[in-house]
Amino acid sequence: MSSPEWCLVETFGLKPPTLIGLGSRPRNMVPLEKFFARNRASLAAAQTAIGQVAATGEPYDVTAAGGRRCLAHPLRAYDGRVNGAWLWLGGPNVSEPPSHDLAGAWYFNLTTFEVAGSDELLDLYHQPKDERRTKRAMGEAFTRLAAGPDASEALAKIVQSQPGSEHQAIWTVVCDDGDRRAAHFSCRAILHEPSDGPQIVMHGITHDIGPADDVPQAPQLAVLERRVLDAAVRPGTHRAIVDVRSGHIIQWVDLPPTVIDWAVPGVDIFHPDDASRVQGLNRLVDGAATATIRLRGTDAPWLPVKVTSQPMLLDNATTAALWTIDLGQGTD
Known part of the structure; x- marks a missing residue:
């Protein structure tokens, strides 16, 4: 019997968690209630697992009566916040999951223009461990990316800094060793109110979905405004x-x-x-x-x-x- 696939679930906030990946296939923020509509037991197990991971930041591993195993692996950026999780629900005769893709959590602070990722994101970038930093300037975050035709839309959402704004797209990541990977990213802007004043933070997850040359949607060239490219x-x-x-x-x-x-x-x-x-x-x-x-x-x-x-x-x-x-x- 083939093993069930891993689900990639976001927990950015403002809305209940949604499905943004199934195996290596991106999903358009599908509500868990819709994805598990035909299996209420799986929905309950998924909601419990994701809730536990989001609250504790720790992995979740429970085997229920009947031998059904539920796993959840948190995805945290360097600020410690859980942006999502890999979720696996095994069948009664399947207790060991397959491996899952690389996916990394990140945030863009749209108030301070600081950005940070996670160790998994920097693994996705193939960045050497001795070159890693917990925070970077926003301009540095785009140096590895070949954006698609939605680039202007994505930048507009950064400039507008509106809580609740979302974006999903497939861009190409040019890794530090020259490897080119197709990456699906999902994000949502959230208003936070720490003691030093309100801040708008874009929380996101980047999902490695395969070699860029094998994914037709992966762009070859950053497309911004035409006059910029032609100048x-x-x-x-x-x-x-x-x-x-x-x-x-x-x-x-x-x-x-x-x-x-x-x-x-x-x-x-x-x-x-x-x-x-x-x-x-x-x-x-x-x-x-x-x-x-x-x-x-x-x-x-x-x-x-x-x-x-x-x-x-x-x-x-x-x-x-x-x-x-x-x-x-x-x-x-």
Whole structure:
């Protein structure tokens, strides 16, 4: 008898847990009540297991009367929150589960622009253990991803920072060793209110569904706004998509400059005395604007560079700033 498949279940919050993967096949946030509609006993077992894992963060392993075994393996990001779990419900004659895919938990703090994953996510990225960090700047999170045609929609949801917003898509992960994997990700934004003030956090899970070349939906090229892809890259310049409210980098369009210390999580890339200049750059009322601002340097505390900012429409209601950073220009 073949073994039942593993279910990948999200526990992001705001809604009851839903199914986002069955084996290696993505699912569109299917309510557990719908998925187990014909088997109330399995539904009860699944709800108990997922509830226990979400509450404790510990694995769940129970064999019920009749020999039916229920397993749940938590998926936690580095903040300790359980974003979901692998769930397996064995039949009466099947007590040992097969192996399951790699899947990793992560979060994007849309208030502080810090991001973090989990050990499983970094295993999925094939990242060496001695290079791992618990927190990163948001711009670094996209350096391994080849986004699909929904990229503008995904970035718009980051900029809007609306609690309850969700996204699912298949993107390509370019692993640290060059391997290319198709990854299905699911996420939902949640409002948290810690003692230091409210924060909106996008909680997510990335599911490795196979080699990118074997998955037709896996994109080969990041598709953002057409003019970004078609624009000629000038030597000495680097382009980044920037949040107009905070000046934080959301994503690099080109390879990030090595002379700029841009990857410190939760820290402004620009000099605090240049905040008004950044606000002027990102006002975007008259089209492109240019100013010299000081950015954190890797070899010097502050590096003056020329920045040209222009509006970048992510969707019909959401605008980001497209910065072109000219490393060869340091004066107005």
